[in-house]
Amino acid sequence: xxxxxxxxxxxxxxxxxxxxxxxxxxxxxxxxxxxxxxxxxxxxxxxxxxxxxxxxxxxxxxxxx
Amino acid sequence: xxxxxxxxxxxxxxxxxxxxxxxxxxxxxxxxxxxxxxxxxxxxxxxxxxxxxxxxxxxxxxxxxxxxxxxxxxxxxxxxxxxxxxxxxxxxxxxxxxxxxxxxxxxxxxxxxxxxxxxxxxxxxxxxxxxxxxxxxxxxxxxxxxxxxxxxxxxxxxxxxxxxxxxxxxxxxxxxxxxxxxxxxxxxxxxxxxxxxxxxxxxxxxxxxxxxxxxxxxxxxxxxxxxxxxxxxxxxxxxxxxxxxxxxxxxxxxxxxxxxxxxxxxxxxxxxxxxxxxxxxxxxxxxxxxxxxxxxxxxxxxxxxxxxxxxxxxxxxxxxxxxxxxxxxxxxxxxxxxxxxxxxxxxxxxxxxxxxxxxxxxxxxxxxxxxxxxxxxxxxxxxxxxxx
Numbered sequence: 001x002x003x004x005x006x007x008x009x010x011x012x013x014x015x016x017x018x019x020x021x022x023x024x025x026x027x028x029x030x031x032x033x034x035x036x037x038x039x040x041x042x043x044x045x046x047x048x049x050x051x052x053x054x055x056x057x058x059x060x061x062x063x064x065x
Numbered sequence: 066x067x068x069x070x071x072x073x074x075x076x077x078x079x080x081x082x083x084x085x086x087x088x089x090x091x092x093x094x095x096x097x098x099x100x101x102x103x104x105x106x107x108x109x110x111x112x113x114x115x116x117x118x119x120x121x122x123x124x125x126x127x128x129x130x131x132x133x134x135x136x137x138x139x140x141x142x143x144x145x146x147x148x149x150x151x152x153x154x155x156x157x158x159x160x161x162x163x164x165x166x167x168x169x170x171x172x173x174x175x176x177x178x179x180x181x182x183x184x185x186x187x188x189x190x191x192x193x194x195x196x197x198x199x200x201x202x203x204x205x206x207x208x209x210x211x212x213x214x215x216x217x218x219x220x221x222x223x224x225x226x227x228x229x230x231x232x233x234x235x236x237x238x239x240x241x242x243x244x245x246x247x248x249x250x251x252x253x254x255x256x257x258x259x260x261x262x263x264x265x266x267x268x269x270x271x272x273x274x275x276x277x278x279x280x281x282x283x284x285x286x287x288x289x290x291x292x293x294x295x296x297x298x299x300x301x302x303x304x305x306x307x308x309x310x311x312x313x314x315x316x317x318x319x320x321x322x323x324x325x326x327x328x329x330x331x332x333x334x335x336x337x338x339x340x341x342x343x344x345x346x347x348x349x350x351x352x353x354x355x356x357x358x359x360x361x362x363x364x365x366x367x368x369x370x371x372x373x374x375x376x377x378x379x380x381x382x383x384x385x386x387x388x389x390x391x392x393x394x395x396x397x398x399x400x401x402x403x404x405x406x407x408x409x410x411x412x413x414x415x416x417x418x419x420x421x422x423x424x425x426x427x428x429x430x431x432x433x434x435x436x437x438x439x440x441x442x443x444x445x446x447x448x449x450x451x452x453x
Contacts, residue, residue, distance in 0.1 A: 009127075011382055012389065012434070014438060015380070017434070026434040028433050029433070031389070031391075049091060053084060053088065053091070053356060054353070054357060055356075056080075056112065056356065057112070058110055058129075058130045058131065061132075
């Protein structure tokens with residue numbers, strides 16, 4: 001599975017970092033999210049799905065790679 | 066064990082309703098889900114309406130909350146462009162405006178809110194994509210725009226309209242905009258940003274009526290305008306529930322599990338529930354809460370014998386000019402504010418809010434996520450004020 005982040009949509013809420021801290025982080029200056037990995041491990045997928053669901057900008061997608 | 070519901074009805078196809086339907090599928094629910102939406106569009110996002118859409122930076126198709134393929138994968142009985150008109154909680158039946166009568170085993174109410182209006186014709190409101198596009202088409206360089214209400218929505222619209230070169234007159238009944246929500250000091254700081262950006266901010270003025278040519282103040286004065294936007298709050302969409310037996314009190318009243326009646330749940334802007342983290346009843350019109358509560362409701366619905374209290378730390382953000390305002394917690398009713406980072410005057414700060422003897426919330430402008438995140442944890446952990 002592959003994660004996609006639509007950066008211009010990100011509103012820097014940090015909800016993804018709370019849901020999946022080993023997959024997402026936020027830039028220091030403006031808080032915009034970035035990916036720590038584009039291909040999360042199976043054990044990380046639940047957290048990524050949670051991040052997709054809670055992201056208030058609908059900026060994250062999980063795709064079959 | 067409660068039997069698994071065979072037919073789930075979700076009324077409201079915006080962020081909360083979609084989150085509920087999606088989470089039901091994610092948790093393995095395989096039976097029928099009907100999702101009813103009042104607007105004729107697939108679920109779309111609202112925060113960008115007063116930001117990128119109004120600014121003309123995005124086309125409306127970027128508002129889609131999920132791709133068409135993803136929605137198709139959810140296998141929903143999607144009914145758009147129709148509203149629910151009645152509920153019978155005894156017979157477990159919902160009636161729609163198109164005349165259909167739908168039975169359910171479990172019901173999720175996520176009908177949101179509608180903008181409050183003022184007497185008179187010709188003024189804009191800003192809630193739907195249609196509202197945002199209609200307003201965007203009317204404002205440009207030199208447009209004289211009166212905005213009634215300097216809450217977050219009015220303030221965001223003011224900032225965008227200034228960016229488009231409009232002349233903006235912002236009318237607010239309170240002496241300090243947003244004081245009830247974020248406190249007087251912080252409200253002053255945000256208000257000053259508007260003044261510095263050329264907004265004609267007039268506080269302590271009440272608007273009694275609107276017209277195509279302007280807004281009428283208490284006392285009779287008419288503030289002339291090319292366009293008028295009314296942004297004076299919103300009311301929960303509960304009219305269809307009057308007489309249903311549900312308790313309605315500025316929202317659908319729920320317990321801490323978001324249960325309104327047996328088999329009936331509410332989520333999002335329309336829900337008033339007891340948040341055990343703050344031990345208070347609240348109704349929250351924030352985008353993040355809509356998704357979180359929709360998810361919580363789906364999980365409780367499927368685990369009716371072992372539900373979990375919905376005890377979130379509320380979060381909201383607002384973009385105005387170059388300021389990003391972010392807040393965690395429940396700021397309403399706070400008793401004290403302390404600036405714990407930065408400087409109010411520089412519009413770069415983090416303020417902590419005390420209610421009772423605990424940290425109830427924080428609000429930051431232009432602070433790094435690493436600074437604000439531990440505060441969220443402190444609020445979730447009911448950290449004492451003396452510890453800051």
